[in-house]
Amino acid sequence: MxxxxxxxxxxxxxxxxxxxxxxxxxxxxxxxxxxxxxxxxxxxxxxxxxxxxxNAIAKGLAQSKTYNICVVMPRDYEVVDWNFFQRCLFGIQEMAETVGYDILLTMCQMNDISSLERIVANHKVDGVILMRTFLEDAQIEFLQQKNIPFVTTGSTNYEGVIQIDHNHRSACRELTSIILMKNLKRIALIGEDEGYMVTHSRLLGFRDAYEQQGETLDENLLYLSPENRVRVDRTVKEILEQNVDCILCMDDAVTSRVLKVLREQHVRVPQDVRVASFYDSTILENHVPSITSLAFDAKELGKVACRTLLDLVEGLEVKQKTLLPYEVVLKESTK
Amino acid sequence: MxxxxxxxxxxxxxxxxxxxxxxxxxxxxxxxxxxxxxxxxxxxxxxxxxxxxxNAIAKGLAQSKTYNICVVMPRDYEVVDWNFFQRCLFGIQEMAETVGYDILLTMCQMNDISSLERIVANHKVDGVILMRTFLEDAQIEFLQQKNIPFVTTGSTNYEGVIQIDHNHRSACRELTSIILMKNLKRIALIGEDEGYMVTHSRLLGFRDAYEQQGETLDENLLYLSPENRVRVDRTVKEILEQNVDCILCMDDAVTSRVLKVLREQHVRVPQDVRVASFYDSTILENHVPSITSLAFDAKELGKVACRTLLDLVEGLEVKQKTLLPYEVVLKESTK
DNA sequence: CTGAAAGCGCTTACAG
DNA sequence: CTGAAAGCGCTTACAG
Structure with missing residues (x-):
């Protein structure tokens, strides 16, 4: 009963x-x-x-509002630093909650936007946060065409897009400068290709640092290709043959593999080669030696992005681009 | 313009x-x-x-349906194996999408259910998936009282709750048996306290294995306390003093720290002590030596949980408890 | 300061 | 097989 x-x-x-x-x-x-x-x-x-x-539904119908925002996460097999997105998500949720909004979560695999399309077409959300963008981005084009309020975390070249990002260029410049000042001039840089805005920004910062110090960088030490992800072994071996002082790596998951290869090759860190990474994610937190890295407050990024989107939804004026600060965390791997 | x-x-x-x-x-x-x-x-x-x-909103209002399900994730500082939840979330999303449902994501910190309450009170979802449960669970009590359809991933003692879980007892029994058969009899077990259902199940499996092999286990080697998480050092040192053959660790993040302490103590794996873990998350994937572990298909768990909830929402008959299979993955750390 | 009425965009008995 | 009408639970001009 x-x-x-x-x-x-x-x-x-x-x-x-x-x-x-x-x-x-x-x-x-x-x-x-x-x-x-x-x-x-x-x-x-x-x-x-x-x-x-x-009843939020009835209210929504009467006002043509949903009090939901859509968050689009990456959904790839080779997942880019999930830890970062997770913390960012926490920030978004925390901010949304304080003003009575909820999060409709979906994923975007490569440029397949079918899920996002459905959610938007069904009027299920008032706005969208894009957690990752592409050089040619179907999500952005779709949202712009439909005139849906949205913001991106990270940067994009598309015009008129509201962006919240960390200052990757400046962060990379500072980290690189610190290394150069230790008289470590031959720095190898591992990352995805420049198709990603973030890689592009970092490379600019990298070049900035060399220029500021009056050094010239060796273009052969730039390993910017998505393939680094799947064949770290070869990349590392190539790098080692080039007699480098330091390896700078843009993704913690890749860094983890780089370190593994180095250990297998009996190359000591930091004695034989220094290593630094671009995030301070949990993947590396127990590594011996501890790894020098950049630290970004992902949660804060989420909060600001959410706040900005909400303002946008309510028709307020918002900044076109917000740049958040960073920290350089020096540890044993660059001693 | x-x-x-x-x-x-x-x-x-x-x-x-x-x-x-x-x-x-x-x-x-x-x-x-x-x-x-x-x-x-x-x-x-x-x-x-x-x-x-x-317009899904209008349709929802007319039918008293939302075509949304709420997924409640843990949101603690010491996050329990996020990787696992992430993959599970992928599975849920994939299943939900095929039938036109979307995911409203929220988090639950300890037993603070204010966010869940708001979402349910506002009629924003048709059902709920609880990704983690407590011994005394405010979420469950609330949902049962409100008569909202919901399922849990993982097990609970609450009556009448639809549960989807991996067979942790059986998995732990098998892993333990394999180790015992290598004539490694002194196995230390590290985990949270038995307040968590999953810890309870595993401990049962652990005991099963000893019993089956006609061995008696040393109760002093059971380190089941949430404090293990924050003072891994001490725990590991205590364990080492007890002359153990193997350390079995329930959480990959903790395993990672255990391995760090062992390295610092110059204790070799597997020569001096074997180590095995309970998940095959990415945290450990690049570890040298590679780590023996249990492997669960988290994505499948998500899919089945979602499918079950949807059936429940539509008034279909569903199984009270679904147990999913597992695998034991033997690697170098227990050689 | 308060209310009757129309409307948001759909569904669904009821009647034909 | 098809339609007029009421209803889902709210909001909001408009009028008083």
Whole structure:
């Protein structure tokens, strides 16, 4: 014998019980429109006591709003630093929650945007946060065409896109400079190809540093190709043959593999070669020796991105590009 | 000059254009109710051509459905194997997508269910997947009281809860047996306390194995306490003093720290002590030596959980408890 | 300050 | 097989 599910109480029930109109109840709750102080109080007391909860769906329909935002995460087999996205997601959720918004999560695999399309077409969200963008980005093109409010974490070249990012160029410049000043001039750089905006920015910072110090960099030490991910062994061996002082690696998962190869090759860190990475994710946190890296506050990135999107949704003026600070964390691997 | 946003076409527009009623259009689309073959075809062609997309919100309001499911993830500082949850989430999303459902994501910190409460009270979802449960679980109590369909991944002692889990007891028994058969009898077990169902199940499996082999286990080698997480050093040192053959560790993040301490102590794996872990997450994948572990298909877990919830939402009969298989992956660390 | 009424975009008995 | 009408639970001009 299942216990009968209690029907939820509606605005009409409240109105009837109090002998006022639905209009009045609605106004008392929303705080919009003129309403008597005393009336308002009666309504508030009643709904408090009877535990009235507005039906967000109905509200949404009437206002053409959903109080949901869509967060699009990457969804690849070779997952790029999930840790970072996770913390970012925490930040988004925390911010969204404080203003009564919820997160509709979906994933984007390469440029397949079918899921995003469905969500948007079905009017399920008020805005979108893109956690990763491509050089040629179907998500951005779709959202721009549909005129849906959205922001990206990370940078993009598309015009008119609201972006929240860490200052990768400056961060990479600083890290590189520090290494150069230790008189370690031959630095190998491992990363994806320049198709990714973030790789592009970092490379600029890398070049900046060399220029500032009046050094010239050896272009042969730039290993920027997605293949590094799948054949770390070969890349590392090639690098070692080039007599380098330091290996700078853009992705912690790749760094982890680089370190493995070095160990197998009996190359000591930092004695034989220094190593530094671009995130301080948990993948590396227990490594011996500890690894020098850049540190970004991913949670803060999520918060700011969410706040910006919400402002955008409400028609407020927002900055076109927000750049967040970073830290350089020196550890044993570059001693 | 902003381009005017095109209003989406509605069911009324379609009806008018075709000279039929909204009822007919609705029926043509939903496939419910009798409708002329020819009429149906006309409607379908029209909506195809004019790219009509139903408004999920309105549909939801009319049907008292949302086509959303809520997924509740853990959100602790000391995050338990995020990798696992991530893959599980992929599975849920994949399944949900195929049937037109979306995922409303939220987090639960300890037993703070305010976010879940709000989502449910606002009628934002049709059902809930709980990714982690507690011995005393406010989430479960709340959902049961509100009569909301929900399932859990992992096990719980609460009555009447639909559960999808891996067979942890059996998995732990098998792994332990394999180790015992190598004549490694003194096995230390590191994990959280038995407050967690999963720890409880594993411990049962651990005991099963000893019993089956006619061995007696040394209760002093059971290190089941949440403190292990924050003071791995001490735990490991205590264990080493007890002259153990093998360390079995329930969480990959902890395993990673255990390995670090062993390295610092110049204890060799597997020569001086063997090590095995309970997940095959990426945290350990580049470790030298490679680590023996259990392998669970987290994505499959997510898929099955989602499928089960959806069945439940639609009023179908579902199994009270589903147990998924596992694999034991032997590597160098237990050689 | 308050209310009757129309509307958001869909579904679904009911009647024909 | 098809349609007029009521309803899902809210909001919001408009009128008083």
């Amino acid at each position: 299942e216990k009968e599910e209690k029907k939820d109480i509606t605005i009409a029930d409240v109105a009837e019980a109090l002998g006022v109109s639905k209009t009045t109840v609605s106004r008392a709750i929303s705080g919009k429109g003129r309403i008597g102080k005393e009336t308002r109080k009666r309504v508030m007391e009643y709904i408090e006591e009877h535990d009235y909860k507005p | 902003e381009k005017e946003e095109k209003k989406d076409i509605t069911i009324a527009d379609v009806a008018e254009a075709l000279g039929v009623s909204k009822t007919t259009v609705s029926r043509a689309i939903s496939g419910k109710g009798r409708i002329g073959k020819e009429t149906r075809k006309r409607v379908m062609e029209y909506i195809e051509e004019h790219d009509y997309k139903p």
